[in-house]
Every structure is written in C-alpha cells, then in structure tokens.
Amino acid sequence: MGNTNSSHKISAQDRAILDLKNQRDKLHQYQRRITVLTDRETAIAKECLARDDRRRALLALRRKKYQESLLAKTDAQLAQLEELTNSVEFALVQKDVLFGLQQGTSVLQAIHKEMGGLEAVEKLMGETEEARAYQEEISQMLAGQMSNQDEDEVEDELEALQREVEGVSLPNAPTSTLPEGSEKEKEEKAKARARARAKERAAVPLAA
Amino acid sequence: MTMSSSRQIQSLSTISTEKPPFQFPPTYSFPPFFTPQPNTSTRHSQLEKWSALIQSWCRYYRIFKLSLVDAVETPLFHNAALKKRVSLSEARAIVDWMARADEDGGGGKRAEWVEGLAGKEKTLAWIWWRRPEEWAALIAGWVEETGQKNTVLTLYELMEGDGTRSQEFHGLDPDIMLRSLNVLVKQGKAQVFGNEGQEGVKFF
Numbered sequence: 001m002g003n004t005n006s007s008h009k010i011s012a013q014d015r016a017i018l019d020l021k022n023q024r025d026k027l028h029q030y031q032r033r034i035t036v037l038t039d040r041e042t043a044i045a046k047e048c049l050a051r052d053d054r055r056r057a058l059l060a061l062r063r064k065k066y067q068e069s070l071l072a073k074t075d076a077q078l079a080q081l082e083e084l085t086n087s088v089e090f091a092l093v094q095k096d097v098l099f100g101l102q103q104g105t106s107v108l109q110a111i112h113k114e115m116g117g118l119e120a121v122e123k124l125m126g127e128t129e130e131a132r133a134y135q136e137e138i139s140q141m142l143a144g145q146m147s148n149q150d151e152d153e154v155e156d157e158l159e160a161l162q163r164e165v166e167g168v169s170l171p172n173a174p175t176s177t178l179p180e181g182s183e184k185e186k187e188e189k190a191k192a193r194a195r196a197r198a199k200e201r202a203a204v205p206l207a208a
Numbered sequence: 209m210t211m212s213s214s215r216q217i218q219s220l221s222t223i224s225t226e227k228p229p230f231q232f233p234p235t236y237s238f239p240p241f242f243t244p245q246p247n248t249s250t251r252h253s254q255l256e257k258w259s260a261l262i263q264s265w266c267r268y269y270r271i272f273k274l275s276l277v278d279a280v281e282t283p284l285f286h287n288a289a290l291k292k293r294v295s296l297s298e299a300r301a302i303v304d305w306m307a308r309a310d311e312d313g314g315g316g317k318r319a320e321w322v323e324g325l326a327g328k329e330k331t332l333a334w335i336w337w338r339r340p341e342e343w344a345a346l347i348a349g350w351v352e353e354t355g356q357k358n359t360v361l362t363l364y365e366l367m368e369g370d371g372t373r374s375q376e377f378h379g380l381d382p383d384i385m386l387r388s389l390n391v392l393v394k395q396g397k398a399q400v401f402g403n404e405g406q407e408g409v410k411f412f
Contacts, residue, residue: 010401010410017360018401018408025364089359 013092020085027078034071038064152190230268230283233261242292244301258302259315263337272381273322274335276300303333340384343377344391348398350375351411362408363389 041064048057115121235241235257245251265284266274276299279285286293294302307321308314317339322332338346347366351357354371365371367385372378377385389409392398402408 010399014360014408014410015401018362018406021360021362021365021408022402022406025362025368028364028368 013088017085017088020081020088024078024081024085027074027081031071031074031078034067034074038067038071041067227268230265232283233257233264236261236287237290239290239292242287242290242294244298255302255305255315259306259318262302262306262335263318266335267337270379272334272384274303274333276303276331276333300330303330306335307333334384338376340387341391343380343384343388344395346375346377347388348392348411350377357411360408360410362406366409 041060045057045060045064048054048060241254241257245254262274262284266272276296280294280296280299285299303319303321306315306319307317310316318336320334320336321330322334350372351361362369363382363385367378367380367382377388380388386400386407389398389400392411393400396412398409398411400407400409
C-alpha cells in the first residue's frame, strides 16, 4: 500500500510481530469495553435497588459477574500473547548475537590466513632465532678485532702519561739522540707486547 | 455508537472533575476583542491574540480538530458575562488567518482546514497548537529514550498504550499520529507498514 518501494527494511519477522501486537491491542480494547459494561451493570444494580427491584438488581450483578469472568479469560490470553511476542523479539536478538559471533569468527579466520597459519609462524620464529644467533657471532668477531687496537692505544697513552710525569721532575731538555732511540724502542716494545698477547690468547682456550 | 458516546461522556466528566477551568487572558474581558477591528495594526494584533487564545484552549482541552459551528457556542468564542461573542464568519476569518504562512502575512500555519468538504463552507479545522513535525520530534525522542529503535510498535500502542501514558502524544488523534509518523518516514527514521487500520511502525 505504497510501502512496496521502501519496505526493504521491514522483514517477515517484523510483520509477524506486528500481527501479534495487533492481536494484543484488540484484546486490550475488548477489556476496556468489558470494563465499561461492568461499571454500567453496577450502576444499574444500584438504581434497581433504589427502586426496590431486587430481582433486576440481581440480574444486573449476574451479568457483571459473567463479564468479569470474560475479563479474567482475556487477561490470560493477553499474557500468553505478550509472552509469545517477547519470545519472538528475544529470538531475534539471539539471532543477531549469533550473526555477530559468526562475523567475528570469519574475520578471525581471514586474519589467520593472511598470517599464513601456525606453520608459517613457527618457521618465521625459527628463522628469527637463527638470524639472532648469527648476529651474535658477528658481534663477537668484531669485538675481538677491535680489542687489539684499543689496547695498543691505551698502553701508548699510559707511557705518554709516565713520560710527562718524568718530564716534570727533570727540568733539563732531553738530548738530540733520545728521540731516535725512543722511536726504535717503541717498535720493539710493540712487537714484544704483541707476542705476549699472542701467548695469553693461546692460554685462554685452554682455560676455557 | 454506544462506545463512542460513552467515551465522550467519560471524557467530558473527566474534564469537569479533574481539571480546573481554563484561564482566559486579559483581552478576553475587553469588549472590542470580539469585533473585527478596522485599523490594520490593531487588526493584526487582534488576530494574533485570537490565534494564541484558540491554540491555548485547544491545547488545554486536547482538542485537535475544531468544529467552528459548535465552537462559537462555547466559552472560547462566547463571553457570556460580557454578553459578547464572535460570529461564525469572524471565527472563520480568524482561522483563515491562522492557516496562512507567516510569509503570506498569515499566522504561521497554526491551523489547517480539513479537506474533503468540497462544496461546503469551511467549518472544520485542525488547530496546530503542535504541528505534525513537532509531534514527530516528540515521538522520535521518546523512542530513543526508551531504547525502542529497531522494534515494531503498533499505532494503537503509541496512542493508547500504557507505555506512552506519561507522554503528551498519548491519546493523539489517529490522523495526526499518521501524519507525524510520515514526517519521520521522509526523514528516513521510521517505516510504516501493515494493513489499513492495523498499521505498525518500525523506528531506525
């Protein structure tokens, strides 16, 4: 009825719920009608009693009693209808929850595929471990190489410091022949130190 | 037949027992208020005051459709103490003015003649003390507050249900309810569906 174009948001469940709710509304209206009738019968009974017409008063009250029993029945029917309506609506909520779970699971599975799965992760972790171990070996090698140079420099600094200390105690200028000697001595000392370090390095693996 | 008359009787007794009398504004006691004024600016002021009075009266007694033939006999248009009353033609002129838009020199579309009375003189009018768009906002607000989006509600439930008893749109005229919901449909906030007389609405 003019809703055909834009009724895509209205599902079959919505229409079913509407039917249930319309039935509920009809029962509500019926109850209101009966309430009006019972009130009227009470008024009639009072009027009859005022006119000393006990028989008609009794008739009115009997009709009222009957109508009240109808009310009780419709109350029960209403409760059933509302319970059914609530069940349908809750089932729709549950359906939405289930759908949400399904969506979540699908997304999770898609992510797992992109990651390559458990085997790919294990392989990657293994490769990472190997690369890290290799890097440590490289680091150790580089450290060994550099230590020779560093030690030479440190020992040279030490000798320079010692000379400065001796220089302070001797105010006289050194003779011209000394620089040549010191240069030669430097070379000899360096060679001797290298030999000593080589001996120490040879000793270290034995200790290990 | 019996049912509708019983309801009317009930509603009348409700008015007389539960509500104090309507409070008229001061101009209601001013005799010239009941006579069309020749001066343009005075006339405009008079029309504005009548519009406000009619809207207040209808809001107070929850009258949605006003029958002028009946209304001219009520205290709204007839001040018995003052022995002054508005004529039917004058009442019609006032409502005509109310029905026009502000831009057309009218009274802001606070009334609307009921269509379908072709060939007859205008006697029945909606009094928009609240327009359908304004009712629509109230209804949508209530649906939001009560967490009922994406649920199906019947029109009867909205107008007569226990859930809306505290709301101003409880007891709203069915035609106005439908027009209000259609405002929401156009805004994409609701969809009305179902067979005629058993419509329901789903809010989004």
